[in-house]
Amino acid sequence: MGIAVAKELDDQDISLIFIEKDASKAETLKEQGYDVEIGDISELETINALDMPNLEVAFILSSDGKANLRALAHIKKLKSDVYTVSRAIDQNNKDKLEAVGVDSAILPARAAAKVIVQSVTRAASLKKARELKRCIEKMDGRKLAIVMHNNPDPDAMSGAMALSEIAKSVGVESEILYHGKIGHQENKAFVNLLGIDIERMEKYDLSKFSNIALYECAIPGTNNLVPSNTKINIVIDHHPVNISEVKADFIDIQPDIGASATIMAMYLKELHINFSSELATALLYGIRVDTNEFKKNTTQSDLEAAAFLYPLVDHDILSQIETPSMSTETLDIMGYAIQNRQVTGSYLISNVGLIRDRDALPQAADYLLNLEGVTTTIIFGLTEESIHVSGRSKDVRVNIGEIMREAFGEEHGGGHSTSAGAQIPLGVFSGTKDKQTLMKLAEEAVVKMLFDVMGMEEKEE
Ligand SMILES: [Mn+2]
Structure with a gap:
């Protein structure tokens, strides 16, 4: 467990010292490039020999519950403000560690169980992402039309771009189409500054496309110009709709979610697709607009998507979009x-x-x-x-x-x-x-x- 923790800390700039009782294990650690002191953590002199003034954090991770408890007591006695994390052997041991003042006591089995359950909740979104990818792969390189709802907003435009990016990753070219107007100076600035590549639907003959995706709309002919009897391959939306009326090979409609850009950000993440800073900026802007700056209809997923996108965002462009000049x-x-x-x-x-x-x-x-x-x-x-x-x-x-x-x-x-x-x-x-x-x-x-x-x-x- 000590080595596992050390490896997690590898890319951080901290100095680390191991205390190991077993001489041959200590040797192995040294071979791996770690600083090691040989000693028994349950003894006061071992702890005392450490560079106590510079000690900030102690991971107490032996498999001996009693030794961990004693090591904790020694550390607390010598320097009470060291942050201590200890492995607990059982609930009883955890209670005792807490009584002595450990900052965090961890039962490994319970910690692992938490991660395992988390991975299962993730499985649902991963499954959906793979399903979408397979659906596009089946298009066999034939062109895809991504049709957004009429008068598309930043959430629709950014999400449609993300869908186009996913299609591109499996070799399917696409065209993002819309009908109506791009209103608001902010939206016009959004399109210009982020180089949003969308085309007027009227310029294209839809029957020339072998595949059609509806984005932020779910039914052909409703809030889009697609003829009502058209066969649809993909529907992604977050507006409430009578699901029995929606027909497509792939359907992802999440009416609870604040922005459809959230759904697409999670797909990009699950599918490990590299994407541009412009797309990240567009998606984050879409989420912010649709959730009115995270003040309405905001779910945990919207916040997670925002946190995922944030480091990739071009903040200069974002502020330019938000303060456009007025016509x-x-x-x-x-x-x-x-x-x-x-x-x-x-x-x-x-x-x-x-x-x-x-x-x-x-x-x-x-x-x-x-x-x-x-x-x-x-x-x-x-x-x-x-x-x-x-x-x-x-x-x-x-x-x-x-x-x-x-x-x-x-x-x-x-x-x-x-x-x-x-x-x-x-x-x-x-x-x-x-x-x-x-x-x-x-x-x-x-x-x-x-x-x-x-x-x-x-x-x-
Ligand atoms: Mn939306």
């Missing part, structure tokens, strides 16, 4: 949101007028939540086809997602208790030339619908 349009929308705000009690509603970039709305809603006395913000604007609404609330009694659903109906509004949005099609009004009038009508309608619902909520209280 003029976003700045303008912020300005309109501030100027046009109407505050009623703790509610703030603001109409920003005509917009091109709807992603500025949630940013304005977030920003205005900082205004003193305001706990709920609702910002809306108009595009050619729709009215877009974005809401935020830090009032625990307000469920902004519910408000959106009640005000605009399940099909147009939705979200969580703290952040939500709605998109109301303008229908026949979409061609209207007189935008000013349309804006005014839209505003009246939106404000009325919201106040009807919110007024109702207040009465219920």
Whole structure:
């Protein structure tokens, strides 16, 4: 056990000395390059002969419980602040060591049992990782399309890149495809700074791919542009879904997990795949965004994945992503949101007028939540086809997602208790030339619908 511990400490810069009673064993240790004193640890003079002022840690590891106990007592007497770790022979011996003041007493059988059980829990994730690898190997080098959900976020993009990396490791080339928009300046900075290689789905004929993976979506045609009858090879997701509707050769859906990038980081780890610092940075950023900086839906696995990725991350790039420059349009929308705000009690509603970039709305809603006395913000604007609404609330009694659903109906509004949005099609009004009038009508309608619902909520209280 002593040699095993010494080997574990090999790459650390510490000076180590063995005390061994048996002369021939001591000789063997010396041959292996260790410093050895011959002596009986149960005797005070043996301990006393050590360089006590410089002794910081003592591993007491003989197979003789009584000797260990006596060695511990001597060390404590000579220098009470030495950190002591002792092997215990049985529970009784462990109790005695603890009574004398050992810092850590270890029953080897129990320690081994712990490691053995841990390795079994790991077995499940290792099995899944190998299953994924085999599934890609079966593709026999034919190209794979990795289709992300519409308007992909950093979690989806980084995870899809990891999947592409795993495919590459078994000789399968892939293309990462998306439909919709990469919104938010942070997300645009994420794509540019990390060289995220993704392509618009519309540029490709999906039938040219022999294999298809759905990433962060589970069903063809739902939140992606894949035709609904398409055969799917791989599904990896962490959104809740009716599992009986999901059909693929390989399925890994973990609705409890905070970020899908966590699932992929663990695959990379289990499969011992070397990957770039850019990918590590992307994955960690994905986990942080999806868990809102580890404040929501964060599991032990998300933290483990983050700890695994952290040393590989490029922190300069990470901070550049987090502080991107703001586009003029976003700045303008912020300005309109501030100027046009109407505050009623703790509610703030603001109409920003005509917009091109709807992603500025949630940013304005977030920003205005900082205004003193305001706990709920609702910002809306108009595009050619729709009215877009974005809401935020830090009032625990307000469920902004519910408000959106009640005000605009399940099909147009939705979200969580703290952040939500709605998109109301303008229908026949979409061609209207007189935008000013349309804006005014839209505003009246939106404000009325919201106040009807919110007024109702207040009465219920
Ligand atoms: Mn996600």
